[in-house]
Each structure stands twice: as structure tokens, then as C-alpha cells.
Amino acid sequence: MNTARHIAIIMDGNGRWAKQRGMKRIKGHERGAEVVRNLTVFAADHPEIEVLTLYAFSTENWKRPGMEVDFLMRLLKNYLEKETETYLRNGVRFETIGDLSRFSPALQKQIEKTKEITKDFTRLTQVLALNYGSMDEIARSAARVCEQNLPITAETLGAELESARFGPVDILLRTGGEQRLSNFLLWQSAYAELFFSPTLWPDFTTEELEEIIAQFKTRHRRFGGI
Numbered sequence: 001m002n003t004a005r006h007i008a009i010i011m012d013g014n015g016r017w018a019k020q021r022g023m024k025r026i027k028g029h030e031r032g033a034e035v036v037r038n039l040t041v042f043a044a045d046h047p048e049i050e051v052l053t054l055y056a057f058s059t060e061n062w063k064r065p066g067m068e069v070d071f072l073m074r075l076l077k078n079y080l081e082k083e084t085e086t087y088l089r090n091g092v093r094f095e096t097i098g099d100l101s102r103f104s105p106a107l108q109k110q111i112e113k114t115k116e117i118t119k120d121f122t123r124l125t126q127v128l129a130l131n132y133g134s135m136d137e138i139a140r141s142a143a144r145v146c147e148q149n150l151p152i153t154a155e156t157l158g159a160e161l162e163s164a165r166f167g168p169v170d171i172l173l174r175t176g177g178e179q180r181l182s183n184f185l186l187w188q189s190a191y192a193e194l195f196f197s198p199t200l201w202p203d204f205t206t207e208e209l210e211e212i213i214a215q216f217k218t219r220h221r222r223f224g225g226i
Contacts, residue, residue: 001217002170002193002216002217002219002221003048003170004046004048004049004170004171004213004216004217005048005049005050005051005167005170006049006050006051006053006166006167006168006169006170006171007043007049007051007052007053007169007170007171007173007209007213008052008053008054008055008169008171008172008173008184008185008188008189008192009039009052009053009054009055009172009173009174009175010055010172010173010174010175010181010182010184011032011035011036011054011055011056011175011201011204012174012175012176012177012178012200012201013028013175013176013177013199013200013201013202013203014028014029014031014032014200014201014202015028015029016028016176016200017031017032017200017201017202017203018031018202020200025068026068026071026075028200028201028202029071029072029075030075031202032201032202033075033079034202035201035202035204036054036079037083037086038205038206039052039204039206039209040052040083040086040090040092040124040126041086041090042206042209043124043126044090044091044092044123044124045090048213049124050124050125050167051124051125051127051166051167052124052125052126052127053097053127053128053129053163053166053169053185054126054127054128054129055129055132055182055184056076056128056129056130057072057076057098057129057130057131057132058129058131058132058133058182058183058184059098059099059131059132059133059136059183060133060182060183062102062131073103073104073107076107076128076130077106077107077110080094080110080111080113080114081110084114084117084118087114087117087118087121087126088117088118090123090124091121091122091123091124092118092121092123092124092125092126093118093119093120093121093122093124093125093126094114094115094117094118094125094126094128095115095125095126095127095128095166096111096115096127096128096129096130097127097128097129097130097132097137097162097163097166098129098130098131098132098133098137098162099131099132099136099140100130100131102131103130103131111130125166127163127166129184129185132184133183134181134183134184134185134186134187135183135186137161137162137163137187138157138161138186138187140162141157141158141160141161141162142157142160144160145157145160157187158187161187161188163185163187163188164188166188167188168188168189168190168191168192169185169188169189169192170192170193170216171192171193171195171212171213171216172184172185172189172192172193172194172195173194173195173196173197173209173212174194174195174196174197175197175199175200175201175204176197176198176199176200176201177196177197177198177200178196179196191221193216193219193221195212195215195216197212
């Protein structure tokens with residue numbers, strides 16, 4: 001039977017959720033952060049889920065209006081400060097993938113502080129993809145392989161990926177109705193089962209995730225075989 005060990009989610013729909021309610025886009029992001037908390041607690045209690053990877057800020061998101069980007073940076077810092085207790089209470093280890101160098105020193109410091117505080121927890125690893133793009137990750141992996149004068153193979157490239165330490169993705173979910181991967185975990189999702197939910201992220205629930213996991217159990221994963 002399939003095991004939902006690693007679930008990765010493209011959290012789409014915050015802005016549209018807010019617009020439908022006559023609110024500013026930032027209100028959708030605020031509500032979306034609450035959903036992250038709910039799903040993290042759910043995943044920590046789930047008997048199978050070991051890794052929950054969330055697409056929080058892509059390399060392309062810098063193209064958004066400056067005010068929205070600034071708000072997202074503040075929201076992330078505040079989220080990590082407020083959610084430390086959630087990590088501690090639920091035994092969640094916090095990790096990131098992506099290039100953090102473009103973030104402010106204060107935000108980088110908060111990220112590293114949260115990692116250090118939670119480094120020994122084992123019930124769940126929550127991975128936030130921050131300033132992350134899969135093509136960028138693969139390119140940086142290739143650069144490291146070349147620096148070591150190693151042959152470029154699937155094995156050497158895969159081993160140097162930031163996300164490699166979290167293992168392959170079993171379920172890749174996108175909310176919000178769009179059906180594309182948007183440069184997210186392309187390598188690690190090579191054999192992932194794909195799910196696309198019409199639900200906007202602020203309305204997404206643990207009950208819907210449970211239903212998706214149940215559907216995942218019924219799928220026949222061949223991994224290239226018969």
C-alpha cells in the first residue's frame with residue numbers, strides 16, 4: 001500500500017480568496033498562514049507523514065508589487081516568531097530550501113534561529129521553500145558537481161540537490177484550481193502522484209487533505225515498471 005511519507009504543496013489562491021471578499025491581498029496571505037499551522041499540526045499527528053514541504057515564496061515572486069513582497073517578508077518573520085511554540089509543542093523540525101541570501105539579515109537570523117531551536121525534533125519535518133525555484137536548485141546542484149570535478153550523472157546531480165535530504169515526493173498537491181507545477185520540486189517529484197484541488201488555499205482543510213491521502217492509497221504507483 002502507498003505510504004504518504006512526503007507531501008509537497010503549492011499553496012495557491014490567497015490573493016483570489018481575498019479579492020472575492022473585497023479584501024486586500026495581504027488578508028489572504030494572513031489567512032493562508034493559519035492554514036499552514038493547521039496542516040502542520042495535522043501532519044505531525046499523522047502516522048505516515050514525515051515531511052511536509054510548502055511552496056512559500058518562489059524565485060519568481062520577486063516580480064510582485066514591492067508592497068506585497070515587503071508584507072510577505074514581514075509575515076514570514078512574524079510567522080516564525082509566533083509559530084515556534086507550535087513547533088515545540090508538536091515536535092516539528094523546521095527546515096528550508098532555496099536561496100536565502102536575498103532576504104534581510106533579520107529574516108535570515110530568524111530562520112536560522114528557528115532551525116536551531118527545532119533541530120532535534122523528529123515527529124515531522126516542515127520544509128518551507130523560500131526564494132526557491134526547481135530550475136535554480138538543479139543549476140546550483142550542477143555547479144557543485146562541477147566544482148568537485150565529478151561526472152554529471154543523475155546520481156551526482158540528485159545527491160547535490162538541496163531537497164535531496166528530504167527524499168522523493170509522494171504526493172504533490174496544488175490548490176486554487178490551476179494545474180501546473182510552477183517550477184516546484186521538479187526533480188524530487190519525478191514519480192509523485194499529482195493532485196489539483198479547486199479549493200483556494202485559505203479555505204483548504206485537513207479534511208480535504210485526508211481525502212487526498214485516501215485517494216493516493218488507491219493509486220497504482222509503477223515507478224516505470226508494469
